[in-house]
Amino acid sequence: MSHQENARGPKPKRLTSSRIGIYAFLVIAAAFFLLPFYVMVVTSLKGMPEILKGNIFALPEKPTFEPWVIAWAKACTGVNCDGIRVGVINSFKIMIPSTFVSILLGAINGYALSFWRPKGGNVIFAILLLGAFIPYQVYLYPLVRMLSQVGLYNTLPGIIAVHTIFGLPVMTLLFRNYYVAVPIDLFKAARVDGGGFWTIFFRLMIPMSGPILVVAAILQVTGIWNDFLFGLIFAGRDNLPMTVELNNIVNTTTGTKAYDVNMAATILTAMVPLIVYFVSGRWFVRGIAAGAVKG
Amino acid sequence: MEPSVSIRDLRISYGALDVMRDLQLDIQPGEFLVLLGPSGCGKSTLLNAIAGLIDVSDGEVWISGKNVTWAEPKDRGIGMVFQSYALYPQMSVERNLSFGLRVSGHPKDDIAKRVARAAEILQIEPLLKRKPSHLSGGQRQRVAIGRALVRDAQVYLFDEPLSNLDAKLRVDLRVEIKRLHQRLENTMVYVTHDQIEALTLADRIAVMQGGAIQQLDDPLTIYNRPKNLFVAGFIGSPAMNFFHGALVEAGGGLAFKGQGLEVPVDGYETSGPLAAGQKVILGVRPEHVPFAEAAAGRPGAVEGRVELEEPMGADSLVWLALGEGQMSVRCSSGKRYHPGDRVPLAFDMTRASLFDADGQHRL
Numbered sequence A: 001m002s003h004q005e006n007a008r009g010p011k012p013k014r015l016t017s018s019r020i021g022i023y024a025f026l027v028i029a030a031a032f033f034l035l036p037f038y039v040m041v042v043t044s045l046k047g048m049p050e051i052l053k054g055n056i057f058a059l060p061e062k063p064t065f066e067p068w069v070i071a072w073a074k075a076c077t078g079v080n081c082d083g084i085r086v087g088v089i090n091s092f093k094i095m096i097p098s099t100f101v102s103i104l105l106g107a108i109n110g111y112a113l114s115f116w117r118p119k120g121g122n123v124i125f126a127i128l129l130l131g132a133f134i135p136y137q138v139y140l141y142p143l144v145r146m147l148s149q150v151g152l153y154n155t156l157p158g159i160i161a162v163h164t165i166f167g168l169p170v171m172t173l174l175f176r177n178y179y180v181a182v183p184i185d186l187f188k189a190a191r192v193d194g195g196g197f198w199t200i201f202f203r204l205m206i207p208m209s210g211p212i213l214v215v216a217a218i219l220q221v222t223g224i225w226n227d228f229l230f231g232l233i234f235a236g237r238d239n240l241p242m243t244v245e246l247n248n249i250v251n252t253t254t255g256t257k258a259y260d261v262n263m264a265a266t267i268l269t270a271m272v273p274l275i276v277y278f279v280s281g282r283w284f285v286r287g288i289a290a291g292a293v294k295g
Numbered sequence B: 001m002e003p004s005v006s007i008r009d010l011r012i013s014y015g016a017l018d019v020m021r022d023l024q025l026d027i028q029p030g031e032f033l034v035l036l037g038p039s040g041c042g043k044s045t046l047l048n049a050i051a052g053l054i055d056v057s058d059g060e061v062w063i064s065g066k067n068v069t070w071a072e073p074k075d076r077g078i079g080m081v082f083q084s085y086a087l088y089p090q091m092s093v094e095r096n097l098s099f100g101l102r103v104s105g106h107p108k109d110d111i112a113k114r115v116a117r118a119a120e121i122l123q124i125e126p127l128l129k130r131k132p133s134h135l136s137g138g139q140r141q142r143v144a145i146g147r148a149l150v151r152d153a154q155v156y157l158f159d160e161p162l163s164n165l166d167a168k169l170r171v172d173l174r175v176e177i178k179r180l181h182q183r184l185e186n187t188m189v190y191v192t193h194d195q196i197e198a199l200t201l202a203d204r205i206a207v208m209q210g211g212a213i214q215q216l217d218d219p220l221t222i223y224n225r226p227k228n229l230f231v232a233g234f235i236g237s238p239a240m241n242f243f244h245g246a247l248v249e250a251g252g253g254l255a256f257k258g259q260g261l262e263v264p265v266d267g268y269e270t271s272g273p274l275a276a277g278q279k280v281i282l283g284v285r286p287e288h289v290p291f292a293e294a295a296a297g298r299p300g301a302v303e304g305r306v307e308l309e310e311p312m313g314a315d316s317l318v319w320l321a322l323g324e325g326q327m328s329v330r331c332s333s334g335k336r337y338h339p340g341d342r343v344p345l346a347f348d349m350t351r352a353s354l355f356d357a358d359g360q361h362r363l
């Protein structure tokens, strides 16, 4: 029917078979990804005898928070039995300064590249991006040597520096793309008004960068929190992040594997990224689009 | 008197491409100078060079007797207004106006005084607390002008400030800018590609093309005595009619002959000697053609055949076939013309233009 005499107002929505198909697919996909999480949560609330019965999908008969308490404060990593809480503090000590510094430097880079256009800026930017595409395992050994030379190997500043360096390409790209879309006249007006490099950056650009700062923070917080390799290699025994501690807990076996405690510790470790996803899902999608699509 | 702005031997290149070469321009104190030209002719480039927002490849820029070629924009004593308004989006109108003064550390009471004065001049006092996103286009442009005003500059630069506004608002603000100039008596350099704006605002117009100034004169001279074919064709709407031909000896005087026309050139005010045999281009503005009754009895009157008529309110534009050419004539809209009508018209040589064959020079 190409035209209807009584058509008026909003077009009525109809449930077509293709629409049903789409919904079915989405529900199945969501279930597929949620199922492991469900298993983790229910397992962490069961006692070991119940787990050993073998039905991993069953709801706990006698829910208990004991595994969580153990995971938090008593689980053993090698010889220490302080639980995963030490790792939480270390992770925050690494994540907060790394996020802050890498975002600040990325924003300054992006700002300088888009507005001040230094000679050779594009070449530097291209090299920086190239660096982002080389697998970073390649850098590990040289970086260990370099950091030991300057006495930063196995220290907190050392691991922060590593995260900052590896975050820089993506942060620069993110901010450059954001600032390129800001009308150049705004920058010119600020120059006529007497703003210098830092004045324009801190008083004009940063206040305008709310959305992209949020996106950058999400990317860095989740990325740095989830990091295992750098933490293991560069942080040193006293600063091991939560991910490394988790690995140690899970791999320290005395007798039967404590699945309930392992599950609880894992969920605790994943808590920060999970909260970030839930609170800022919309921004997160935007961040991925900004990083991936725009050139 | 020392020029307010002086551009000497200016060259600007992007890579190997010169967009401006050997440009000279002196702007007098208190003058309203309009840079007029088609898109891409280098108007904004020249303005940005005066402001210090782009580096020059060669030459000097002087403002108020000082060589500012290497000076920062803020140290040049200029204020600038942009086509896109360029208001700082996260600041209120008041903070937009005061940004420059705050950055340079002016005392608070002085800032307040200057902001109040600019707001009063531009009648934006009720808007001071609002964010730019809550303003209309006209209000935004007022604020942008205000932001330039608080700087108390000797020279104000405008880059197409009205071209984002609708027609009615454009006329209103145009009048306001003219008033502002009369009140402040500062030097103003104003870029536009709208010739009406240029003709109404300017003390002098610099018509630009391809990075060079084609003619620098007061509006009436530009309109009546264009220096070359480009200026003649660019200024005036509807555009000037052109006929290609040569000068010939006729009845003891000279006449233009070409495209099926022969018109005596008596009364033409030439700047050099004219000679028979010379190839020329004759230019006549649609509004300078004696038409119908007005043409009767004039020497060299010819007859044109109406092709179509465009009524424009106060007057109408009649397109005619004439000899082997075509021309448009502007006439008061008392009378209607229909396709096929034959109407007499004449050439008023006192208001016509003659150019040499390649259109480079007015004869």
Ligand SMILES: Nc1ncnc2c1ncn2[C@@H]1O[C@H](COP(=O)(O)OP(=O)(O)OP(=O)(O)O)[C@@H](O)[C@H]1O
Pocket (backbone or CB within 6 Å): B014, B019, B037, B038, B039, B040, B041, B042, B043, B044, B045, B046, B193
């Ligand atoms: N960054 C640049 N790199 C290369 N060429 C440029 C650059 N900026 C401007 N140009 C060139 O310089 C010339 C003049 O540009 P300009 O912006 O001054 O034109 P304009 O007269 O202001 O035009 P419009 O009326 O469209 O604003 C154009 O040909 C343009 O392509």
Ligand SMILES: [Mg+2]
Pocket (backbone or CB within 6 Å): B043, B044, B045
């Ligand atoms: Mg321009």
